[in-house]
Amino acid sequence: MELTLKGDESGWWVVCHRQQVWQPQGELPYGRAAQWHLQQRAARQIGEWQGEAVWLVQHEMAQDMGSVRQLLSHDAVLFQLAGRAVQLEAFYRSHRFCGYCGHDMVHSTTELACLCPHCRERYYPQIAPCVIVAIRHEEKILLAQHLRHRGNMYTALAGFVEVGETLEQAVAREVMEESNVRIKNLRYVCSQPWPFPHSLMMAYTAEYAGGELRHDPSELRDAAWFRYDRLPELPPPGTVARRLIEDTVVLCREADS
Numbered sequence: 001m002e003l004t005l006k007g008d009e010s011g012w013w014v015v016c017h018r019q020q021v022w023q024p025q026g027e028l029p030y031g032r033a034a035q036w037h038l039q040q041r042a043a044r045q046i047g048e049w050q051g052e053a054v055w056l057v058q059h060e061m062a063q064d065m066g067s068v069r070q071l072l073s074h075d076a077v078l079f080q081l082a083g084r085a086v087q088l089e090a091f092y093r094s095h096r097f098c099g100y101c102g103h104d105m106v107h108s109t110t111e112l113a114c115l116c117p118h119c120r121e122r123y124y125p126q127i128a129p130c131v132i133v134a135i136r137h138e139e140k141i142l143l144a145q146h147l148r149h150r151g152n153m154y155t156a157l158a159g160f161v162e163v164g165e166t167l168e169q170a171v172a173r174e175v176m177e178e179s180n181v182r183i184k185n186l187r188y189v190c191s192q193p194w195p196f197p198h199s200l201m202m203a204y205t206a207e208y209a210g211g212e213l214r215h216d217p218s219e220l221r222d223a224a225w226f227r228y229d230r231l232p233e234l235p236p237p238g239t240v241a242r243r244l245i246e247d248t249v250v251l252c253r254e255a256d257s
């Protein structure tokens with residue numbers, strides 16, 4: 001429920017505008033609203049962290065606005081809540097008018113939704129399911145360099161789920177399209193909301209079942225099988241990709257012994 005801040009409300013403040021989050025001194029501001037000059041701003045509580053409220057304030061500060069990605073190294077739960085704030089801010093900003101009839105929309109007071117008072121349509125934040133998979137072949141892992149990533153980092157294969165597709169089909173299709181490899185023994189590992197801009201990553205491990213590795217140059221710069229003890233530069237800790245690779249390294253070590 002949205003409220004106008006009086007000044008004595010306290011907690012963590014996710015002040016956000018156009019996917020950017022206010023991070024004075026490189027961190028999320030914590031304390032009373034007045035301490036951060038947030039009185040009179042509209043705010044919405046979006047969760048709790050360490051027993052304190054986490055607030056979303058849709059506003060652009062004059063400075064210290066940065067990507068929520070910078071919070072990834074601080075704390076997993078706080079990163080997740082800040083990611084929730086960023087996605088809600090984008091949702092409310094992109095749903096000012098009804099897509100069916102063009103009427104002005106209102107925010108629901110009971111749930112995270114926008115309502116059209118004219119045609120009664122109800123809109124919820126969009127979440128794009130995305131699959132990511134670490135593939136093992138004996139003591140090697142299939143890793144790829146994506147064209148959209150900068151630097152020399154290698155990571156697991158990933159892609160968006162298409163409409164009308166199961167998660168299992170999406171994994172098999174993405175792997176075939178990007179690497180020409182067939183997989184077996186697909187195992188679900190975990191999931192991670194990924195607010196760039198509104199993905200939900202569903203992470204899997206799988207085993208090589210056949211096919212000659214040949215990467216898709218329209219998506220990947222390179223793809224290769226790496227021995228578990230001779231890995232290239234990997235995604236940072238805290239990402240689901242890193243966890244998948246580390247889980248697969250354990251399996252490789254077992255296969256190698």
Ligand SMILES: [Zn+2]
Nearest residue numbers: 098101116119
């Ligand atoms: Zn409408």
